[in-house]
Amino acid sequence: MTTMADQTIMSPSPAQAASSRAPGATGKPVIEIAGVTKVYTMGDNKVFALHGVDLTVENGEMIAIMGSSGSGKSTLMNILGCLDTPTAGSYHLDGIRVDGMSRNQLADLRNHKLGFVFQGFNLLARTSALDNVELPLLYDREGRWKDGKTMRRMAVAALERVGLGERLDHHPSELSGGQQQRVAIARALVTQPTLLLADEPTGNLDSHTTIEVMALFQELNDAGITLLIVTHEPEVAQYARRIIELRDGRVIRDHPVEGRRDAAADLEKILGDTPAGEEDAA
Numbered sequence: 633m634t635t636m637a638d639q640t641i642m643s644p645s646p647a648q649a650a651s652s653r654a655p656g657a658t659g660k661p662v663i664e665i666a667g668v669t670k671v672y673t674m675g676d677n678k679v680f681a682l683h684g685v686d687l688t689v690e691n692g693e694m695i696a697i698m699g700s701s702g703s704g705k706s707t708l709m710n711i712l713g714c715l716d717t718p719t720a721g722s723y724h725l726d727g728i729r730v731d732g733m734s735r736n737q738l739a740d741l742r743n744h745k746l747g748f749v750f751q752g753f754n755l756l757a758r759t760s761a762l763d764n765v766e767l768p769l770l771y772d773r774e775g776r777w778k779d780g781k782t783m784r785r786m787a788v789a790a791l792e793r794v795g796l797g798e799r800l801d802h803h804p805s806e807l808s809g810g811q812q813q814r815v816a817i818a819r820a821l822v823t824q825p826t827l828l829l830a831d832e833p834t835g836n837l838d839s840h841t842t843i844e845v846m847a848l849f850q851e852l853n854d855a856g857i858t859l860l861i862v863t864h865e866p867e868v869a870q871y872a873r874r875i876i877e878l879r880d881g882r883v884i885r886d887h888p889v890e891g892r893r894d895a896a897a898d899l900e901k902i903l904g905d906t907p908a909g910e911e912d913a914a
């Protein structure tokens with residue numbers, strides 16, 4: 633297996649100059665947090681997982697969140713994803729005040745506005761790609777998509793969007809790691825969220841598949857979807873538009889990506905270098 637470091641990658645085109653937002657994005661704030669602190673009390677000890685984090689994320693951004701193990705990345709993502717609540721500080725999502733909401737209100741908000749992608753894909757094993765993707769629609773708390781035909785159509789469209797229109801009936805074990813992650817991305821997209829949150833989405837993937845998944849994320853972002861991606865890999869962060877680095881629960885760096893890489897171009901370069909017949913056409 634080659635690593636990303638030993639592949640020669642094309643230098644970015646001028647069109648990829650540092651810009652924090654996708655072309656055409658409105659720049660409206662999607663996330664606004666101020667003074668967000670998360671304290672875990674362990675006996676007599678207090679662990680400050682987050683320590684007064686301020687952050688604004690605008691519509692159309694693609695952000696990589698970096699930082700060493702224990703720096704607070706997952707804690708931040710869980711709060712932004714309305715899976716957890718801050719000990720102190722304010723959070724507005726799409727203009728709606730989130731801190732202080734009840735569990736049910738948070739669940740509704742997640743349903744409406746957020747899509748999640750995880751390192752381990754989290755697909756149901758004995759279930760087809762199509763059924764996996766349809767699940768969030770069936771379990772929609774408000775029953776927004778009542779009719780079965782509409783739900784099917786939406787699930788098929790989501791799988792087509794991630795390039796898996798030919799794999800609808802495959803079970804996870806019949807798909808490659810990259811394809812499984814694309815099913816998970818389709819599942820996150822099917823409810824048409826405002827924001828996609830991904831915690832180490834390429835952590836279980838080899839370098840080539842990582843670039844494939846990043847190409848998909850870049851394509852989705854170019855189409856206007858706002859993306860936050862936690863990653864340990866600097867190579868992965870170079871596909872984002874902005875990098876936020878955490879240390880000990882604080883933001884220590886926040887900057888646009890200079891010389892942002894184009895994953896589709898990187899893939900083309902790799903495929904161009906691969907002798908014919910070695911690549912899986914799927």
Ligand SMILES: Nc1ncnc2c1ncn2[C@@H]1O[C@H](COP(=O)(O)OP(=O)(O)OP(=O)(O)O)[C@@H](O)[C@H]1O
Pocket residue numbers: 672673674679680681699700701702703704705706707708
């Ligand atoms: N439920 C919990 N109870 C107590 N402490 C916690 C809990 N969850 C996280 N922590 C602590 O909060 C800090 C931040 O953890 P977090 O999981 O956010 O780190 P991370 O940056 O995601 O790390 P990794 O890269 O290893 O996933 C760590 O010191 C961790 O031990």
Ligand SMILES: [Mg+2]
Pocket residue numbers: 705706707
């Ligand atoms: Mg983590």
